Amino acid sequence: MTAPFRDIEQVISRFDEAGHLLDEGTATALYLACTLPRPLLLEGEPGVGKTASALTLANVLGTSLIRLQCYEGLTAREALYEWNYQRQLLAIRLAESRHDRLEDADLFTSEFLIERPILRSVTATGPVPPVLLLDEIDRADDEFEALLLEFLGEASVTIPELGTFASARPPYVVLTSNRSRELHDALRRRCLYHWIEFPSPDRAVRIVRRRIPAASEPLVRSVTDFVGRARELDLDKPPGLAETIDWVAALSALGVTSVGRDDALRTLSAIAKSPDDVDAMTELFEPSEGTA
Numbered sequence: 295m296t297a298p299f300r301d302i303e304q305v306i307s308r309f310d311e312a313g314h315l316l317d318e319g320t321a322t323a324l325y326l327a328c329t330l331p332r333p334l335l336l337e338g339e340p341g342v343g344k345t346a347s348a349l350t351l352a353n354v355l356g357t358s359l360i361r362l363q364c365y366e367g368l369t370a371r372e373a374l375y376e377w378n379y380q381r382q383l384l385a386i387r388l389a390e391s392r393h394d395r396l397e398d399a400d401l402f403t404s405e406f407l408i409e410r411p412i413l414r415s416v417t418a419t420g421p422v423p424p425v426l427l428l429d430e431i432d433r434a435d436d437e438f439e440a441l442l443l444e445f446l447g448e449a450s451v452t453i454p455e456l457g458t459f460a461s462a463r464p465p466y467v468v469l470t471s472n473r474s475r476e477l478h479d480a481l482r483r484r485c486l487y488h489w490i491e492f493p494s495p496d497r498a499v500r501i502v503r504r505r506i507p508a509a510s511e512p513l514v515r516s517v518t519d520f521v522g523r524a525r526e527l528d529l530d531k532p533p534g535l536a537e538t539i540d541w542v543a544a545l546s547a548l549g550v551t552s553v554g555r556d557d558a559l560r561t562l563s564a565i566a567k568s569p570d571d572v573d574a575m576t577e578l579f580e581p582s583e584g585t586a
């Protein structure tokens with residue numbers, strides 16, 4: 295299989311064209327993940343662009359995105375495959391009505407198989423392999439990780455009744471984690487790893503400007519400055535890029551060109567997500583301190 299990117303610069307420029315500004319480290323991780331190819335585990339605080347990296351990757355590769363949002367209680371039946379019991383039951387009744395007898399082998403065939411995201415990514419036949427996003431893997435129970443090991447290591451899925459499904463061209467796999475818990479070594483070993491840093495103020499300005507071209511430079515700068523100062527407070531939920539983008543969008547929609555105290559307090563709900571955080575951030579706007 296030919297590698298989809300010539301070099302790291304091309305990853306950066308293709309993502310840039312799609313409105314996503316990559317830093318060198320993330321671009322390198324994506325380049326290697328696509329070239330080797332190997333699953334890529336992206337970790338970082340909420341809102342640093344982990345999910346967006348996978349969405350943009352599918353976009354620039356011109357391929358489909360298969361997304362599995364992880365949650366507590368997620369099982370193989372939702373992630374890998376399950377048997378269509380209703381159709382099996384129907385087939386048994388039909389056979390009975392004809393005085394036939396069905397063997398197990400008749401019931402556990404691909405006709406009765408429901409493909410879930412991971413198996414679907416293996417059996418996909420499009421011109422470019424799909425991007426499989428296993429999003430927020432830290433939300434799933436840790437036993438769930440064991441279900442992924444075969445797939446992450448060999449890009450295959452084994453169904454006891456049917457055998458092993460493997461793809462000549464494995465999907466591009468991105469896993470994300472907000473690090474709400476440690477992931478197992480066995481999973482980490484099978485992936486390339488990259489920690490996405492929260493962007494520097496200058497990069498944050500460039501990212502927000504790409505996302506909301508209508509917003510003025512002074513507005514974007516004053517908002518990212520403020521968010522930078524807010525992130526130094528001891529907050530329940532430090533504002534990330536998503537909140538910064540939302541806030542600029544809100545202020546820009548209100549026709550604000552540089553964020554002052556009144557505008558800020560009116561719209562603080564875009565970045566402050568708990569009463570305590572509202573209070574803490576409001577203090578940053580005490581009149582003596584002027585505006586951000």
Ligand SMILES: Nc1ncnc2c1ncn2[C@@H]1O[C@H](COP(=O)(O)OP(=O)(O)O)[C@@H](O)[C@H]1O
Pocket residue numbers: 313314315316317338339340341342343344345346347470501504505535536539
């Ligand atoms: N480097 C970037 N360039 C452009 N937009 C970005 C970048 N990083 C994050 N974003 C935007 O910030 C928001 C939050 O990103 P997201 O991928 O949801 O974060 P995470 O998955 O890490 O919690 C999204 O709207 C995303 O498009």
Ligand SMILES: [Mg+2]
Pocket residue numbers: 341344345346429470
């Ligand atoms: Mg995400």
